[in-house]
Amino acid sequence: MIIVVYILVLLFFLTLLGFAVMINIEARQKSAVFGGLEMPVFLVMMPKNDFKKDDLMQKQEKEMISQMEQVLANFLYLKKPKLFQPIPCAALEIASQLGSSDISFYVAVPRYLETVFEKYVQGIYPRAIVDKIPQDYTIFEPQGATAGAYLKLKENSLFPISTYQNLEKDPLSAITNNLSKIKSDEGAAIQLIIRPLAENFRAKGEKALKKIREGKPTRTAVSEASQSALMEIFSEIFKSHQDPKKKDIEDAKKKETHIDQKDYDAIQNKIQKQAFQANIRLVASAKTQERAEEILNHLAGSFSQFSLSAINSFEPINVYSRELRKLVYDFSFRNFNPKQKNILNLEEIASIYHFPTQFIETPYIKSVKSGVVAPPSDLPELGVNLIGKAVFRDEEKKIYFATRDDRRRHFYIIGQTGTGKTGLLKEMIRQDIESGEGVAVVDPHGELVEYTLSCITKERMEDVVLFEPFDQERPMGLNMLEHDSPEQKDFAVQEMIAIFYKLFPPEIIGPMFEHYMRNAMLALMADKDNSGTLVEIPKMFTDSAFLQQKIAKVSDPIVRNFWLKEWQQTTGSTKSDMLGYVVSKVGRFIENEMMRNIIGQSRSSFDLSKIMDERKIFLANLSKGLTGEVNSSLLGLILVSKIQMAAMKRARIAEEERKDFYLYIDEFQNFTTDSIATILSEARKYKLNLIMAHQYIPQLTDQIKNAVFGNVGTMASFRIGAEDAEFLEKQFEPEFSRFDLVNLDNRSLIIKMMLNNKTSTPFKIETVNTRQGRPEIVESLKKISKLKYGKPKEEVEKEISQRSFAETQPTQTPPLK
Numbered sequence: 152m153i154i155v156v157y158i159l160v161l162l163f164f165l166t167l168l169g170f171a172v173m174i175n176i177e178a179r180q181k182s183a184v185f186g187g188l189e190m191p192v193f194l195v196m197m198p199k200n201d202f203k204k205d206d207l208m209q210k211q212e213k214e215m216i217s218q219m220e221q222v223l224a225n226f227l228y229l230k231k232p233k234l235f236q237p238i239p240c241a242a243l244e245i246a247s248q249l250g251s252s253d254i255s256f257y258v259a260v261p262r263y264l265e266t267v268f269e270k271y272v273q274g275i276y277p278r279a280i281v282d283k284i285p286q287d288y289t290i291f292e293p294q295g296a297t298a299g300a301y302l303k304l305k306e307n308s309l310f311p312i313s314t315y316q317n318l319e320k321d322p323l324s325a326i327t328n329n330l331s332k333i334k335s336d337e338g339a340a341i342q343l344i345i346r347p348l349a350e351n352f353r354a355k356g357e358k359a360l361k362k363i364r365e366g367k368p369t370r371t372a373v374s375e376a377s378q379s380a381l382m383e384i385f386s387e388i389f390k391s392h393q394d395p396k397k398k399d400i401e402d403a404k405k406k407e408t409h410i411d412q413k414d415y416d417a418i419q420n421k422i423q424k425q426a427f428q429a430n431i432r433l434v435a436s437a438k439t440q441e442r443a444e445e446i447l448n449h450l451a452g453s454f455s456q457f458s459l460s461a462i463n464s465f466e467p468i469n470v471y472s473r474e475l476r477k478l479v480y481d482f483s484f485r486n487f488n489p490k491q492k493n494i495l496n497l498e499e500i501a502s503i504y505h506f507p508t509q510f511i512e513t514p515y516i517k518s519v520k521s522g523v524v525a526p527p528s529d530l531p532e533l534g535v536n537l538i539g540k541a542v543f544r545d546e547e548k549k550i551y552f553a554t555r556d557d558r559r560r561h562f563y564i565i566g567q568t569g570t571g572k573t574g575l576l577k578e579m580i581r582q583d584i585e586s587g588e589g590v591a592v593v594d595p596h597g598e599l600v601e602y603t604l605s606c607i608t609k610e611r612m613e614d615v616v617l618f619e620p621f622d623q624e625r626p627m628g629l630n631m632l633e634h635d636s637p638e639q640k641d642f643a644v645q646e647m648i649a650i651f652y653k654l655f656p657p658e659i660i661g662p663m664f665e666h667y668m669r670n671a672m673l674a675l676m677a678d679k680d681n682s683g684t685l686v687e688i689p690k691m692f693t694d695s696a697f698l699q700q701k702i703a704k705v706s707d708p709i710v711r712n713f714w715l716k717e718w719q720q721t722t723g724s725t726k727s728d729m730l731g732y733v734v735s736k737v738g739r740f741i742e743n744e745m746m747r748n749i750i751g752q753s754r755s756s757f758d759l760s761k762i763m764d765e766r767k768i769f770l771a772n773l774s775k776g777l778t779g780e781v782n783s784s785l786l787g788l789i790l791v792s793k794i795q796m797a798a799m800k801r802a803r804i805a806e807e808e809r810k811d812f813y814l815y816i817d818e819f820q821n822f823t824t825d826s827i828a829t830i831l832s833e834a835r836k837y838k839l840n841l842i843m844a845h846q847y848i849p850q851l852t853d854q855i856k857n858a859v860f861g862n863v864g865t866m867a868s869f870r871i872g873a874e875d876a877e878f879l880e881k882q883f884e885p886e887f888s889r890f891d892l893v894n895l896d897n898r899s900l901i902i903k904m905m906l907n908n909k910t911s912t913p914f915k916i917e918t919v920n921t922r923q924g925r926p927e928i929v930e931s932l933k934k935i936s937k938l939k940y941g942k943p944k945e946e947v948e949k950e951i952s953q954r955s956f957a958e959t960q961p962t963q964t965p966p967l968k
Contacts, residue, residue, distance in 0.1 A: 189261075190242065191268075192284050193284070194257055194281075195279060195280070198509070198890070199518040217498075219501040219506060220501045222271055226260075239346065242343070243258055243343040243344075243500075244259070245504065247290070247337075248288040252333070254513065254515050254516045256507070280523065289338070292436045296436070296437060298435045298440070299482070301433070301478065302468070303466050306464075307377055307463075308495075309373050309376070310373070310417060311499065312495075312499055313457050313459045315501065321510065322502050323511060325453040326450070330513075337437045337442070337446065339433075341450065345429045353422045353425075356421065359373045359375075359377075359418060363418075421496055425496060429495045431491075447469070457503075520895065520896060521899070522887055522888070524886045527912055534554070538919075539902075539916035540919060550902075558813070559811070560863070561863045561864055561865070562841070562842045564576075564845075565844070565845060565871060568846055570869035571869055581921070583813050584611060589811065589812040591769040591794060593816045593817070595787065596774060596818075600771070607768070612935070616757050616768065617772070618772065619937075621772075622937065624943075625944065626941060627942075628752025632683055633682050634682065643672075643676070645826075648665050649824035650792070654781060654788075663732065664733060670713040672688070674691060674701045684751050689737060692733065740782070748951065751947075756941060759790075764801075764810060766812070783821070784822065787821060788823070791814075795830050798838075806836065818844070827855050827859075828855070832858070843863075848874075848875045864905040867901070867902040868883070870892070870895040870897070875892075880892065883903060899918075900918070901914070
């Protein structure tokens with residue numbers, strides 16, 4: 152009677168199962184075609200830093216791999232399907248795609264997880280980049296051959312494989328190393344399709360452990376615990392009809408059997424962590440079948456490491472012909488195939504697939520070149536100047552200076568050539584001009600000035616003052632020895648000495664040159680209404696009548712004493728030597744016609760104080776190719792010094808009446824002396840705001856470097872060299888390391904800026920596109936400016952000749968005493 156009941160129950164379950172299968176066929180067929188297509192695919196990239204390995208680092212490596220288990224745990228509770236619908240799954244893929252040698256890590260998730268998957272990853276790996284790819288990748292060579300295989304566990308799924316916890320090396324290294332040997336016209340991928348288990352895997356394992364404790368051999372216990380409910384029913388029926396004597400003998404054997412502790416512990420460890428159903432597919436594509444199979448065999452071989460010191464292992468099952476087409480189809484559409492099912496726990500899956508750590512040395516892994524952090528939460532929605540945009544987790548935010556006061560703390564920019572510095576300067580200058588601000592641009596290349604001219608608005612065309620020293624038809628004057636006050640005179644002399652130290656090696660300048668030059672300049676500057684020029688310095692030493700005229704205006708007893716006693720008493724070869732020593736340094740510029748016509752004019756063609764106070768636009772095109780490198784440096788140094796003098800002159804104006812003026816200096820190390828420390832520390836109160844850019848730190852003297860990093864409020868770094876990155880890392884850590892600084896893409900920069908008088912945490916931004924100017928207005932603007940501020944060449948040469956080269960007639964006054 153009992154047997155009849157069992158048979159009826161069995162028939163009922165079989166009928167129910169058949170009905171379910173029939174209903175489910177259509178749903179599964181639809182899912183097989185559209186399921187994979189509906190799964191958004193994400194490319195995950197991790198930062199790759201070059202740390203040295205030691206025991207501590209090895210421990211950190213295992214901890215970092217274990218973090219992947221937390222990401223995978225999010226897939227344990229995928230949304231339950233509707234009745235008779237297939238269980239949703241996720242795809243984990245490592246691929247070397249066709250046309251590229253890069254090794255990429257992809258994750259495909261159900262559609263409803265599209266908006267949260269990035270948070271899953273970045274909650275564990277804050278510095279990871281998770282990009283949804285608009286179009287799926289491919290590994291298949293259109294005219295080539297394909298080879299494929301899937302992996303199956305050799306033993307029961309309750310037996311574990313070796314994992315990263317008991318392997319010496321990261322198992323991902325062996326897998327990616329094989330992928331790194333694939334050529335750009337070949338492709339290969341490892342695909343794990345995972346989905347939650349419908350059964351209670353832990354309960355099954357506990358059942359096996361119980362049977363082992365009862366004395367059954369390990370494999371018998373595991374086999375019995377893995378039986379389906381129907382098989383258990385038949386097993387019980389068989390036991391009930393077993394010969395009692397035979398049953399007693401088997402029970403006695405169980406008591407004598409010792410527990411295999413290693414197997415027992417292995418099963419216990421396996422079921423401690425939650426598990427998935429998993430398909431593991433290997434696919435390779437190449438020009439020839441032989442090469443495709445070679446790639447496939449290498450990939451399959453890398454999975455042998457999981458059998459080391461383990462009960463279980465993977466068996467690669469190669470497929471051909473029709474089965475291969477089915478495997479490729481399932482691979483492409485990311486279908487789960489129950490026939491290829493393995494049961495793996497979180498630790499086992501993380502061992503096969505985890506995001507690469509910085510310890511993996513495999514080349515060509517697609518990684519984050521530089522880290523990304525969240526921008527400050529208190530960024531203004533609008534501000535006085537747009538400098539870029541921050542993109543963080545698919546959210547874009549424009550970056551502004553909040554107030555003028557933030558810009559008064561100056562802006563320092565460093566970056567290798569071609570990284571985007573000029574583009575940033577262009578856009579900031581354009582915005583300042585459109586806002587009606589006063590602007591000065593000192594440009595050693597010319598490109599910045601040309602672009603700025605093309606962006607001048609109609610309302611500001613009359614504000615442009617253009618200084619192009621290489622235009623010799625209407626040269627503009629620039630006299631460093633002009634001054635309005637005793638303070639300016641002292642500053643001008645000291646700056647001129649510093650400029651010569653900047654232009655020539657210190658060993659060929661020395662204290663004697665400084666002594667003679669200082670006294671010559673002070674004598675020429677004594678007549679405030681008729682200041683001399685640098686061109687007239689040699690005349691002070693060679694034309695006694697001219698010297699007598701100039702000394703007549705000198706009231707400083709020290710300067711008079713130098714010329715009337717020290718110089719007069721210097722005779723013979725000593726006088727000749729000192730004359731050659733001093734004049735040779737100045738003569739370099741005097742003998743150059745272009746420079747002589749500029750620095751030889753007694754009055755500068757433009758008043759920088761007036762330019763600043765009236766918010767005009769001063770543009771200095773000091774193109775090294777057209778002006779000469781040393782000439783460009785001299786003129787730039789004089790200009791920056793005179794702008795500093797003009798700023799300090801504002802001390803006579805009430806602070807609230809001082810108007811902001813923005814000085815942009817590209818390659819600023821060429822145009823600044825050590826007095827830059829004074830500008831950076833004091834110019835803020837005079838509202839002279841500096842924006843300085845250059846390429847690398849060794850270009851700066853120690854004093855300038857200390858002044859910059861001690862006083863600048865906003866600091867930005869484009870991509871820089873390794874040595875500079877090591878120095879600048881202190882400015883941007885802990886958010887960014889030196890590895891981030893050397894791996895920035897073009898037009899990307901890391902910035903630490905002033906926000907409402909507070910320094911922000913560093914964050915990464917991208918520069919905005921520069922607007923198109925109007926090149927057709929440039930020549931007209933140049934002509935207008937040169938007509939207003941320049942003089943005809945003939946007139947300038949005549950004046951300089953009369954002042955500096957004509958023999959001076961002796962005066963009728965008695966000799967000075």
